[in-house]
Structure formats: structure tokens, C-alpha cells
Amino acid sequence: MSWYSLWGALEIGLIFGLVALSVLISFRILRFPDLTVDGSFPLGAAVAATLIGAGADPFAATLGAALAGALAGAVTGWLNVRLRIMDLLASILMMIALYSINLRIMGAPNVPLISEPTVFSVLQPPGVADYVMRPLLMLAAVAGVKLALDWYLATHHGLALRATGANPRMARAQGIATGSMVVTGLAISNALCALAGALFAQSQGGADISMGIGTIVIGLAAVIVGESLFNSRRLAVMTLAVVVGAVLYRLFVALALNADFIGLQAQDLNLVTAVLVTLALVLPLLRQRLRGSRRRRC
Amino acid sequence: MLTAHDLHVTFNPGTPIETRALRGLSLDIPAGQFVTVIGSNGAGKSTLLNAISGETALDQGSIAIDGMQVAGLPVWDRAGMVARVFQDPLAGTCEDLTIEENLCLASQRGAPRRLSRALRQGMRQQFRRRVASLGLGLENRLSDRMGLLSGGQRQAISLLMAALQPSRILLLDEHTAALDPRTADFVLGLTRRIVREHKLTTLMVTHSMRQALDAGDRIVMLHQGDIVLDVSGAERQGLDVPHLLAMFERVRGEALSDDVLLLD
Numbered sequence: 128m129s130w131y132s133l134w135g136a137l138e139i140g141l142i143f144g145l146v147a148l149s150v151l152i153s154f155r156i157l158r159f160p161d162l163t164v165d166g167s168f169p170l171g172a173a174v175a176a177t178l179i180g181a182g183a184d185p186f187a188a189t190l191g192a193a194l195a196g197a198l199a200g201a202v203t204g205w206l207n208v209r210l211r212i213m214d215l216l217a218s219i220l221m222m223i224a225l226y227s228i229n230l231r232i233m234g235a236p237n238v239p240l241i242s243e244p245t246v247f248s249v250l251q252p253p254g255v256a257d258y259v260m261r262p263l264l265m266l267a268a269v270a271g272v273k274l275a276l277d278w279y280l281a282t283h284h285g286l287a288l289r290a291t292g293a294n295p296r297m298a299r300a301q302g303i304a305t306g307s308m309v310v311t312g313l314a315i316s317n318a319l320c321a322l323a324g325a326l327f328a329q330s331q332g333g334a335d336i337s338m339g340i341g342t343i344v345i346g347l348a349a350v351i352v353g354e355s356l357f358n359s360r361r362l363a364v365m366t367l368a369v370v371v372g373a374v375l376y377r378l379f380v381a382l383a384l385n386a387d388f389i390g391l392q393a394q395d396l397n398l399v400t401a402v403l404v405t406l407a408l409v410l411p412l413l414r415q416r417l418r419g420s421r422r423r424r425c
Numbered sequence: 426m427l428t429a430h431d432l433h434v435t436f437n438p439g440t441p442i443e444t445r446a447l448r449g450l451s452l453d454i455p456a457g458q459f460v461t462v463i464g465s466n467g468a469g470k471s472t473l474l475n476a477i478s479g480e481t482a483l484d485q486g487s488i489a490i491d492g493m494q495v496a497g498l499p500v501w502d503r504a505g506m507v508a509r510v511f512q513d514p515l516a517g518t519c520e521d522l523t524i525e526e527n528l529c530l531a532s533q534r535g536a537p538r539r540l541s542r543a544l545r546q547g548m549r550q551q552f553r554r555r556v557a558s559l560g561l562g563l564e565n566r567l568s569d570r571m572g573l574l575s576g577g578q579r580q581a582i583s584l585l586m587a588a589l590q591p592s593r594i595l596l597l598d599e600h601t602a603a604l605d606p607r608t609a610d611f612v613l614g615l616t617r618r619i620v621r622e623h624k625l626t627t628l629m630v631t632h633s634m635r636q637a638l639d640a641g642d643r644i645v646m647l648h649q650g651d652i653v654l655d656v657s658g659a660e661r662q663g664l665d666v667p668h669l670l671a672m673f674e675r676v677r678g679e680a681l682s683d684d685v686l687l688l689d
Contacts, residue, residue, distance in 0.1 A: 279540070283529075286522075287538040290530050293519040300478065300517075302504030302535040360521065360570065 132381055134258045138330060140377030141265035143345055144370035145323035147353065148269075148276060150346035151369050152316040156280075157292040161313060162218040162343050163203045164320040166225025167196040169339035171321030172328035173229045176238040179329075185246045189325045196321020197314040199225060204310035229336055237335040238328075245329035261330055268326070272319065273366045279315075280362050288312050320346075341397065348400055349373035352407040379403055427454040427477070427594050427626065432486035434472050434650075446472040448650035449486075454594070456491075459620055459627045461637040463669075464647035465677070470630040473647070474596045477628070479503045490593045505535020508592035508625075510583045512599040517583035520572030524563065524582060527571050528552045531586035555585055559615065577608035581615055588619045595620065597629040601636070613640060634669045644669070648676050 146164065153161035171192035178188035199221060206217035230236070247261050279285045290298040291308040298305050320342070328334040353372025357364055383399045384391050391399065434447040446469045454460055464470050475481035477488060479500040488496045490506045511517045518527045529543050529552075549567065557564040559581050563574070571579065580600055587595055597616065601609035617640055620627050631637050637644050644661060646654035646669075653676045656664060 281543055282538075282540050283533055283543045284538045284540050286526060286530055286543045287533075289522060289526075290519050293521045294516070296480075296511075297517055297519060298530075299480075299500040300504060300507075300509050300511075301530050301533070302501045303530075303538065304499070304501045 131258055132385060133378075134262050136377045136381035137374060138258075138262040138265055139327075140374035141262060141269050141370070142323050142327050142330065143349060143377060144269045144373040145272060145319050145326070146342060146346040147349035147369035147373040148272060148366060149316045149319040149323070150343065150350050151365065152276075152312055152319070154347065155292075155350065155365070156289055157309060157312045157316075159207075159292070159309065159313065160215045160218065161200075161203060161316060162215070163199055163221045163225070163313070163317055164346060165339045165342045166222040166229070167199045167317040167320045167339075168324040168327070168342040169229050169334065169336060170199055170225050170232075171196050171324030172334035172338060173232040173238070173324075173336075174321070175325035176240055176328045176334035177232055177234075179240060179243050179245065180238055185244055185249055185329065189246055189322065189329075192325035193318045193322040196324075197318035199321070200313035200315070200317025201310050203317070204313040208306040208309055226336070229339075233334060233336065236337075237333055239333035240329060241332060246326070247329055265326065265330075269370055272322075273370060276366055277363045341400070344397075344400060344404070345373075345376070348376050348404045348407070351404055352376050355407045355410045358411070376400075376403060426456045426491050427452070427628070428487075428489040428492075429453075429473075429477070430487050432473070432476055432488070433484045434469075434476060434481055435484055438484075446650055447476065447486075450647075450651050452645065452652065454626060454628065456626050457624050458643060459625075459641035460629070460643045460645055461641040462628065462630045462645050462647060463632075463634060463637045463673075465673075468647040469650040470647055471598060472650075474509075474598050474628065474630060477594070478507050478509055478596055505590075506593040507596060508534065508587035508590070508594070509596045510580065510587050510598065510600040512602050514576040514579040514583070514603055517586070518571045518579055521570065523568050523570055524556070524574070525549060525552055525567040527582065528555075528567075528586060528589065531589045534590045534592075536590075555589070556582070559585065575608075577604050577612060580604065580608075580612050584612070584615055584619055588623050588625070591623075593626060595625045595627045597627065599630050599632055602632055616640065634666050634673075638664060638666065638669065646673065646676065 146168065149164055153159050174192040174195045175188045178191055179185055203218050203221040206212045206220060207214050212220070247257070247264060250264055251257055251260055280289065287298065287303045288308050288311065290301065291303060291305045291312070295305045327338070349372040350369045351372070352375055353368035356372065357368035359365065359368070380396065380399055383389060384393060384396070429450065429452045432447045432450045436444040436446055450469065450473065462470050462473065472481055476483055479495070479498060483496050486496065487494060495503050495506070525544055529548065532548065552567060553564045556567065561578055561581060563578060574582070601612050604612060613636060619625070627641070629641060642661070643657035644654070645652055654672055
């Protein structure tokens with residue numbers, strides 16, 4: 128594996144670190160199985176690429192993408208809370224609705240960003256290779272989001288969000304309007320996912336209608352890999368763990384696809400993902416057994 | 426002060442499993458009174474508490490707390506007035522959150538949730554003092570997850586949480602039923618102490634007649650969704666379990682003969 132592809136894997140891994148944080152909020156904190164992210168990731172890409180193509184400032188376009196994601200998440204929440212549609216189904220409805228919405232926004236199945244300015248090209252200092260600079264910028268962005276999320280979850284509002292996911296009956300008895308907390312949480316989650324999509328489009332040279340497929344699997348894979356490695360319930364550790372999980376996942380995939388002797392090719396990506404997630408799920412069990420057998424020997 | 430008038434609740438109306446849980450029940454509780462509620466399974470005890478807290482919607486009737494009409498308000502909008510401890514020790518707290526985070530949630534009951542740091546040093550010290558007063562040694566485990574505590578410890582913390590913020594009425598829903606007898610005694614003693622210290626208006630549902638006599642200053646017996654016995658003051662002083670049991674049997678017997686008549 129070359130340096131170039133290693134930096135590339137790091138960059139994409141960090142972008143999916145944002146997706147992992149998004150999935151951490153919906154699946155783990157709110158306990159809401161939210162598949163909207165499969166639509167809000169390309170939504171972020173579509174909004175950012177279209178706005179930049181129309182001459183908008185790349186930072187403003189990225190912010191706009193995040194806001195669009197927040198709106199999508201809020202609609203999923205509204206479908207569930209107000210219209211009483213089952214959580215999983217509400218998110219699937221929003222996901223397929225977004226497929227058409229994304230096509231409408233882009234006006235075509237893809238919008239290339241070749242010579243247009245991006246957040247990466249604007250911040251690119253002279254004398255540093257861009258394939259090194261991009262992952263470093265992403266690292267700063269993900270670290271910023273992680274710390275902001277850690278701060279939020281430790282506020283009164285964040286605590287109310289966690290109680291809503293952990294024990295909604297108790298949360299209501301404590302005066303928390305759980306319905307609006309679900310809407311808020313999904314808005315934050317999908318804003319992060321759309322932000323990831325916007326940055327992905329700007330780093331990979333454009334938005335594509337099919338780029339969202341499997342986003343949720345990658346996000347879950349990152350969360351599961353991170354959790355099985357760190358095994359802590361402290362939130363600051365969990366947010367770090369899922370980002371590390373996303374990067375590791377991407378590095379493993381890059382390794383597997385680059386190791387010629389295994390014979391894997393790009394189309395095997397999803398198979399590799401499935402195998403990796405299975406390994407991560409089995410890892411805690413194996414560790415437990417190993418510990419058990421050691422104790423018996425003593 | 427609580428004023429409940431002509432409460433009606435029917436579950437699954439118009440179906441073969443229709444249950445008329447409350448049938449025109451009315452109850453006035455003056456401020457500072459400690460009422461215990463007894464009755465057999467299905468008498469409507471839990472439905473009464475759920476109607477007051479807002480978890481169950483009324484078909485008919487009105488509930489006022491300190492003169493304010495609350496029927497129709499969602500649970501979270503009543504939470505500033507109503508404090509509650511559940512029967513299931515798992516229900517009243519968040520097991521994934523730490524003890525201090527649970528207390529912090531309760532310290533904001535009925536208040537808007539702001540974007541400011543939740544746990545501060547001053548708050549921690551206040552929690553430490555309160556938890557130490559339980560005498561369970563939990564004051565050194567404030568940052569432990571709630572899920573690590575036993576059922577009795579969790580109910581004790583739940584009681585503490587209910588009293589952290591002033592409330593107009595405290596609802597206790599068989600909160601000692603899931604505990605072993607010794608722990609149940611401890612939690613009941615704690616309940617009486619906290620109610621006395623904070624002068625709380627309290628409605629306690631219990632399965633145990635002994636408990637209903639030991640705690641509080643008024644006994645209400647429910648049967649088939651209405652009040653069949655309401656004893657307080659001097660009349661209650663001389664009351665013992667056999668008396669209560671006899672009254673209970675008589676009420677049930679009458680109801681039974683009613684049913685027999687209906688069947689005939």
C-alpha cells in the first residue's frame with residue numbers, strides 16, 4: 128500500500144468519522160434506528176456541490192448542506208413523533224424521498240467539482256502536498272465536532288436528550304418533552320451526516336446520486352468497531368472510539384483491497400465490510416472466552 | 426391540593442376486552458395530606474395515578490392541582506407540579522446515566538433544559554449531602570452508573586429525586602412492591618421521613634394493608650374504579666388490619682352478589 132493511498136484512506140476514514148458520530152447519536156443515544164443518513168449523506172453532497180457550482184462560497188455551501196441535513200432529520204422525527212409512524216419506517220420513507228429530492232437539487236445524477244474552489248483548496252497552503260493537507264484539515268474538523276458534541280451532551284439539554292433515548296417514560300416524568308427531543312436529536316445527527324457528505328463531495332471531486340448507498344452500514348461498522356476496541360460507557364471516550372473506529376475501518380478496507388495477493392477488487396468492498404463488522408461483533412465474545420479460559424487455568 | 430372530579434377512563438372501548446378502569450371517581454386531597462390507596466388488582470389504583478400524572482387520558486372528568494386545571498396537559502407539562510416514584514426500580518431512573526446525572530435531571534424537573542453545563546461543583550456537593558443522608562454509603566459512588574445499584578438503592582435515589590424540586594403532589598405507585606421485606610421497610614421509612622421533612626402532599630398506592638395503616642393519615646379503598654371506603658382522622662386511629670380486611674371482604678362480597686344478580 129502506497130503512502131498516497133494511506134493518506135487517502137485516512138482522509139475518507141475521518142470523513143466517515145462524522146457519519147459515525149451521527150450514527151452514535153441516533154442509534155446509541157436516542158436508540159432510534161435511523162436510515163435517513165443514507166439519504167442525508169448524498170443530500171449534503173448535492174447541496175454543497177450545486178451551491179459551489181452556482182458560485183457560492185464553499186464554507187457557506189458546506190453550512191447550507193448541514194442545515195439541509197438537519198431539516199431532513201427533523202422531518203424523519205416529525206413523521207415518527209407527530210404522525211406516529213414506526214421509527215424505522217419513518218426513516219426509510221425519508222430516505223427514499225431524499226433520493227428524488229437529491230436528483231432535483233443536482234438536476235443530474237452527478238455534479239462534478241473539478242476546478243471550482245472547495246473548503247480544502249481555499250485552505251491549502253503552498254508547499255504542502257494536498258493529499259497530506261486534506262486529511263490534516265479533516266482531522267481538525269472532526270476533532271472540533273467531537274469536542275462540540277462532548278460539550279453539548281454534558282449540558283442540561285444534552286442530558287435531556289440522553290434520558291429521552293435511555294428511558295422516555297422517566298424523561299417525561301421529569302418534564303422533558305420527549306417528542307421534540309427526538310426531532311432535535313435526529314436533526315443534529317443528520318446535520319453531521321450531511322456535513323460529511325458535503326466534505327466528501329469536495330474531497331472526491333463531485334457529488335453522485337449513488338454515493339449514499341450503504342452509508343448507514345459504514346457508520347454502524349465504525350460504531351461497532353470503536354465500541355469493541357474501547358469498551359467504555361463514558362461519552363467522551365465513546366465519541367473518540369467511533370471516530371477511531373471509522374478510520375480503522377477505512378484503513379482495513381484499503382489494506383484488504385490493496386493487498387494484491389488476496390485478490391480482492393473494488394467490487395468486493397461490501398463483502399469486506401460485512402466480514403469486518405462480523406469480526407468486530409465477535410471480538411468482545413472471543414475476548415470474554417479467552418479471559419474465562421485463563422481464569423480456569425489459574 | 427388536588428381536586429379530582431368524576432373521573433372516567435375506559436380501555437379498549439367497544440371491544441370484547443373493554444375495561445372500565447375508573448367509573449366516576451372523585452377525590453379531594455388537601456395540601457400536606459398523606460393518602461394511602463388500597464384495593465385489589467384491577468381496582469383502578471394505577472389508572473388513578475396515571476390519570477393524575479397525565480400518562481392516561483381521561484374520557485370524562487376534571488383534575489385540578491392547586492386550582493389549576495391539568496386534564497389534557499401532557500405528562501411533561503405537569504411534571505413541575507407532579508413528582509413520581511414508579512413500582513419498577515428500573516422505570517424511575519436511567520440506568521445508563523450516572524447517579525449524579527440522574528439527580529441532575531431531577532433537579533431540573535419542570536424547568537426548561539438549557540444549553541449550559543449540567544453538573545457543576547456546587548450541585549455535586551449538594552447531591553453528596555443529600556445522598557449521604559440516605560445512610561447507604563452511595564455518596565462516594567456518585568459517578569457510578571445507576572445500573573450498578575440494587576433495586577432498593579435505586580428506589581431510595583428515586584425518592585430523593587422526587588423531593589429535589591418542590592412539587593404540589595407526590596405520587597408513589599407501589600414503590601416498595603418489587604423489594605424484599607427488609608428493603609421495603611427501609612424505603613417506606615425513608616418515604617415517611619422525606620414526606621414529613623418536605624411537607625409533601627402525597628398519594629401512595631400500596632398492596633399491603635399494613636403499609637397503608639402505618640404510613641399516612643388517610644386511607645382510601647378502591648373497588649371497580651370507584652372509592653368504596655375513605656377513612657381519616659379519629660376513625661382511622663383505631664383501625665387495624667383485620668378491620669380493614671373485613672371491610673374489604675364485605676365490599677367485595679357486595680360487589681360479587683351484585684354481579685350474581687346481574688347474571689341472573
